[in-house]
Amino acid sequence: MLEVRAIAKRYPAVQALDGVSLAFEPGKCHAVIGENGAGKSTLMKILAGIEHPSAGEVLLDGKPVAFRNVREASAHGIAMIHQELNLVDELTAAENIFLGREPTKGIAVDRRKMAQEAKQWLDAVRAPFGPEAKTGGLSVAGKQLIEIAKAVSQQARYLILDEPTAVLSERETEALFALLERLRAEGVGLIYISHLLDEVLRLSDTISVLRDGKHVATLTPEGATPADLAKLMVGRDLGEVFPPKAEIPQAEPALIVEDLSVPRWVKGAGFSVRPGEIVGLAGLVGSGRTELCEAVVGLRPCSGSVTVAGDKLTKRDPATMMNAGLAYLTEDRKDAGLHLTMSCTSNSTLANLRAYGRWVPNRADEKKAATKWIERLGTRIGACEDAVSSLSGGNQQKVALAKWLDARPKILLLDEPTRGVDVGAKREIYQLIHELAAEGLACVLVSSEMPEIVGLCHRVLVMREGKIVGELVGDDVTEHNIMLLAAGVEAA
Amino acid sequence: MNRWTKILEDYGVVVALVILSLFSAIRRPDVFLQPENIRNIVNQSSFIGIVAVGMTLVIIAGGIDLSVGSIVAFAGACTVLCLNHVQDKGAMAIPLALAAGVGVGLGLGLLNGYLVSFGRLAPFIATLAGLVAFRSFTLVVAEGGEIRSMDFSAFPAIGAGGIPLPFQDRGGQTLMLNWSILVWVLVAVAAGFLLERTRFGRYVVAVGANERAARYSGISTAWVRFWTYSILGLLSGVAGALLSARFNSVASSTSGLYYELDAIAAVVIGGTPLSGGRGRVWGTVVGVLLLGVIQNLMVSEGVSNYWQGAVKGAIILLAVLIQRGSSRAAA
16 A cells, blocks of 8 residues: 655645645556646655655555655655656667666676566567667657556556556557556556546546645545536536537638648648638547648648638748748647747747837837736736746646737647646637637647547548548537547448 | 855856956955956957857857857958958058958858758857868968068057057056957947847747747748857957957967857856857856956966966856756756
């Protein structure tokens, strides 16, 4: 049994955890849920030896333990699979599994032994690749398997998983769940963090809810609904998650894409979006959705034609496409969407800086605009001058949205706009997308979360292996129909 | 305590300059505090200072330029060669010669910028090639020796002259605030404005902080980097031309030698991380002055030439260690 008793963690500015007591049993899956900033990650980091509690204690099998670092925690059988995987891309699967504890023969690494043992652990997690596979060439799911194999090889008795499915496709998620079931049956205690409430209800034996650093409830999944959990997390009734779909005004398409191909990724894609319309782009991870968007906004070389508001654009670079009225909210917020070290104001105006002065931007105007977006989007920040890195995921996403909205686009492409965002902020983002469309913005929504696509989109295009394989309109937009098309199964 | 460490991290370079100046003043009040000595420190610093200001922009944008010392030498050599060639042009000779030097600097800066931005060469490699090649050009045009100006009045007067100060030197002559110092001040103020207030400056920071996000925001990242190298080349040309006027000659093998290293050191000491993405021009200016005061102190203390590099190295390490403290605190 792994327990925390009256654990508290105080940072200079915030009380991240406040007297939380929980018990995690071996052979059980215990989900910990809560909004961003509720203290889940801090709790997990304490368990994994990354952070140290300000008060309270951690007990393992009844004995108090204080892990000074990750190494000590893993020596006690506690391993954590982080949301951002910590693997060296240049090394092979085997080298990553044994990084820092390579089996040796004399002073040299015993490569044969390492490969043999790695194979054994990779087989245990049913990895579809061998120990010699280069990590950098694997999908996110593959990398995750290496992390899990590594944890299992260190005889982990408790495995902490921080949003493991956020970056997986449906199929990969199923495979992961099967693996977690097996580990649980073997007696490994799973501590599971996720924003996806359906998933939590399905997988866990026990669910604990944190809110503002405090433990508010522990319940079993029987009889609970996602709405119940959401209410506990937010502390208020959320009401309808998705606003009702608005009528689309009759108008010429704002964006027409014809026969667009990106080498290796997209083959002859064509679609159009009208002002006020929200078009979903569904499909499995790797089906070419992101690459299609990137090609449309000029970030990837491609063939085919892109017509914006009646103008066929031949010179397609990011600046030209932006000037034409396209904006693209990237899937990868940290690497491509934001400048984390720069201020909220600078981020908000960066894509439209010329509008604040050709040579010398007017900083007062910039601040006014940033403040306007903070109010409109309900971004919770300290000061406009604060670096974006100090914000939570949901608020970072709102700053990224502000950047694109400030450029006054006619067409907005949203790639996984709610990834890593808590329920409350998700709902606000849905409401915002709905409002923007109602104001006449043409929206393209890429998402791996089916309810999001079904709840928001007027029309859905399904991609598979780089091709648009189907289009669903109105009442045909259901999770079932999308899955059939995405997986390439003929409808019965 | 937290507030004091923050102040030390932000203004540590100023504190260091004040402490070292006080130390110098107490050790040798008769020497250090002489207006002439202070003027000399600043004047000697101004040439590297002009280059270091440009280097700050390049480093903030995520680049590096190792070729500046050789650009200074080659631009200086071209200035003197041009002067000797157009001596019969009368009043136009000196402006023409200075323009030639500055132009050569700008041209080489454009070349560096092109290779790095559009030729997609690693900045370290592209400018390492420049470091070697431009020095070689200088040696070629000077035939390995020194190029002397044939003008013995107006041209060296640019190096010696300036704005009169209300002080006298030891010989009883009015002390001058040299033109090179004035140019350095102007260049620093202009670069500070460029970085802090202009759209271009914001883009420089954005490209250095996260090039991918900058590109996704519609910024032409290649052009931004291109212009930082071009500005640095231009400033290296200015430094080279002024330096040639100061000595009225250019020694092909030693002029501008190691300027790139001193400039980079000053940028880092001044609080701009080598990884780019943030930084400050005033810090670099203080960093250059700090190196100047250290040099002056070592000479007046009679520290052997051989040991001076070791002291400089220690100061650079110290500056980086303090900075690492600040980035840890931020994480």
